[in-house]
Amino acid sequence: MSATPPTILLVEDEPAIQELLAFNVEQCGYRAIRASDANAAFAYISRALPDLILLDWMLPSVSGVEIARRLRADARTRNVPIIMLTARTDERDKILGLESGADDYITKPFSPRELMARIRAVLRRRVPQMADDTVRAGALELSPTTHRVSAKGAPLDLGPTEFRILHFFITHPERVYSRSQLLDHVWGNHVFVGERTVDVHIRRLRHALEPSGCDNYVQTVRGAGYRFSVTA
Amino acid sequence: MSATPPTILLVEDEPAIQELLAFNVEQCGYRAIRASDANAAFAYISRALPDLILLDWMLPSVSGVEIARRLRADARTRNVPIIMLTARTDERDKILGLESGADDYITKPFSPRELMARIRAVLRRRVPQMADDTVRAGALELSPTTHRVSAKGAPLDLGPTEFRILHFFITHPERVYSRSQLLDHVWGNHVFVGERTVDVHIRRLRHALEPSGCDNYVQTVRGAGYRFSVTA
DNA sequence: TCATAATGTCACAATACTTTCATATTATCG
DNA sequence: CGATAATATGAAAGTATTGTGACATTATGA
Numbered sequence A, B: 001m002s003a004t005p006p007t008i009l010l011v012e013d014e015p016a017i018q019e020l021l022a023f024n025v026e027q028c029g030y031r032a033i034r035a036s037d038a039n040a041a042f043a044y045i046s047r048a049l050p051d052l053i054l055l056d057w058m059l060p061s062v063s064g065v066e067i068a069r070r071l072r073a074d075a076r077t078r079n080v081p082i083i084m085l086t087a088r089t090d091e092r093d094k095i096l097g098l099e100s101g102a103d104d105y106i107t108k109p110f111s112p113r114e115l116m117a118r119i120r121a122v123l124r125r126r127v128p129q130m131a132d133d134t135v136r137a138g139a140l141e142l143s144p145t146t147h148r149v150s151a152k153g154a155p156l157d158l159g160p161t162e163f164r165i166l167h168f169f170i171t172h173p174e175r176v177y178s179r180s181q182l183l184d185h186v187w188g189n190h191v192f193v194g195e196r197t198v199d200v201h202i203r204r205l206r207h208a209l210e211p212s213g214c215d216n217y218v219q220t221v222r223g224a225g226y227r228f229s230v231t232a
Numbered sequence C: 001t002c003a004t005a006a007t008g009t010c011a012c013a014a015t016a017c018t019t020t021c022a023t024a025t026t027a028t029c030g
Numbered sequence D: 001c002g003a004t005a006a007t008a009t010g011a012a013a014g015t016a017t018t019g020t021g022a023c024a025t026t027a028t029g030a
Helices: A015-027 A038-047 A064-073 A091-099 A112-126 A160-171 A179-187 A196-212 B015-027 B038-047 B064-073 B091-099 B112-126 B160-171 B179-187 B196-212
Strands: A007-011 A031-035 A052-056 A082-086 A104-107 A135-137 A140-143 A148-151 A154-156 A218-221 A225-228 B007-011 B031-035 B052-056 B082-086 B104-107 B135-137 B140-143 B148-151 B154-156 B218-221 B225-228
Touching: A007 A015, A007 A038, A015 A031, A015 A052, A015 A112, A031 A038, A038 A064, A052 A064, A052 A112, A064 A082, A082 A112, A104 A112, A112 B091, A135 A160, A140 A160, A148 A196, A154 A196, A160 A179, A160 A196, A179 A196, A179 A225, A196 A218, B007 B015, B007 B038, B015 B031, B015 B052, B015 B112, B031 B038, B038 B064, B052 B064, B052 B112, B064 B082, B082 B112, B104 B112, B135 B160, B140 B160, B148 B196, B154 B196, B160 B179, B160 B196, B179 B196, B179 B225, B196 B218
Parallel strands: A007 A031, A007 A052, A052 A082, A082 A104, B007 B031, B007 B052, B052 B082, B082 B104
Antiparallel strands: A135 A140, A140 A148, A148 A154, A218 A225, B135 B140, B140 B148, B148 B154, B218 B225
C-alpha cells in the first residue's frame, strides 16, 4: 500500500505526452511503466499486472478501444482499471469509451490536477486499500493516514500486521478469503510464510477487538478461510 | 439480477427533474426509488441497499458530496455505485465529485441517452466484481464468495459438505443423481467413502432447510438417488 | 549497543465436521 | 397383507480444522 506504490501502465505513442504523463504520475508517488503501442503494453501485462492502465484512444495499428476490449475479455486482466485518453469530446465517443469497459476517460488537453483526481478516484473504487481514506465498519473506524483505529470512539492498539489485516478486511467485507489469499493481499505476493501464521494474527486482531465486542466481525468459515462482516 | 431489476435510488430535490429521472430510469427497466433529501435517502438505504445511486450535487441542508462521502466511509455502503448530477461544469467540481468517491458524474442538462449509457456502464463494472455469482433456487440463495446461504432472506447455517451439496444441487436442478455420482461431483473423484454417507449429509441438509420449508426441494428418487427441484 | 516490540512457528487443546454403524421407517411388489 | 429392499435417522467414533499460549527469532528505536 504505502510500502509498494501502485503501478500505472502508460500506453501512449506520442513521446512528449508519454513523458508528461510519466512525470505527473510519478510526481504523485505512483510507479510509471511506459509502452508506446499495443505490443509493448501486452508484453508488460503478460509479465505483471499493473494497478491501473492509462490508455490512449488513438494508437498505431491496434487502437486503445481494441486493447481495452481484449483486456476485458481476459479473466486475468478483466479487473484492471482503465482510464482512456482521448482528443474527441463528443457524446458518442464518451459512450463508446464507457461501453468498451473503460473505468473513466479524460479528454486532451487535460490538466494534471484532473488527471490525478481521476486516477485516485479509479484506484479508490477498484483497489480500495490504495486510497488513504478513513474507513468505517460498524463501530470501527480506521484511518490509514494517521494509522489509528478506534472502536466506539475509543482508540485501539493494534500491531502493524493486525492493522493491515483490519484495513484489508474493512475494505473487502462480506467475502471469504482463504489463508493463502490473505497472505497474498496482506503480506504480499508469494511470501514463504506458513498458513497457520494467519490464524495467529487473526487471533491477535480478535483479541484487540474483544473489549469493544467487535471481535465477532472477524468470522471463521471452516474449510474456507475468514470473512469480515458487521452482521453476524 | 435479471429476476429482480436493479434498484436505482434518485436523490434530487427538484420535483420536475426527479420525475424526469424516474421516467427515464424506469423506461430502461430499472426500479426507481425517489428521495428528495439526505434524510430520505439514508432512511431508504438503512433498510435496503440500492444497486446504484443517482445523486444531485446541490441539495437542501446536506449536499450530494457530503452524502457520497458518508456512503464511501461505511463498509456497508462503500460498494454502492454513485453517479453525481451537477449543473456546474468547471474542473474543480469534477474533481470534488470524483474525490468524494462518485463513480461517474453527468452535467445538467443531460441527454437521456448519455444518462442511460452511464448507468449501464457503471452497473456493468460494479456488479460483477461484487459476488454476483450467487445462485438462487426458489426461496434459497447461495453465494460461494461470501460463503453464505439464506432461505427467504434468513441466514442458514450449513456445514462444508452440506454447503457443497446444495451448491451442486442448485446449479444442477431437475435431474437425478445416484449416490456415487454425488460422491464424484461433491466429494471428488473416486473417494473411498461408503455410499450411505450421502444419506446422512442429505439428511443434515434437509434438516437445515426444514425451518424454511425448503427441505422438500431435496427429493428422494427411490432406487435411483436424489434430485433437487423447486417444484414438488 | 541494548531494550523493546513485532513476527513467525510450534505443540497441544478445543472444536467442528465426517464417516460409520446400528436401528427404525418407509416404499414396493408378489 | 406381509416380505423385502431401500432409505431415514440418531448417536458414537474417528478425523480434520481451527484456537491458543509460549517461545525463538527478527526488526525497530532509543
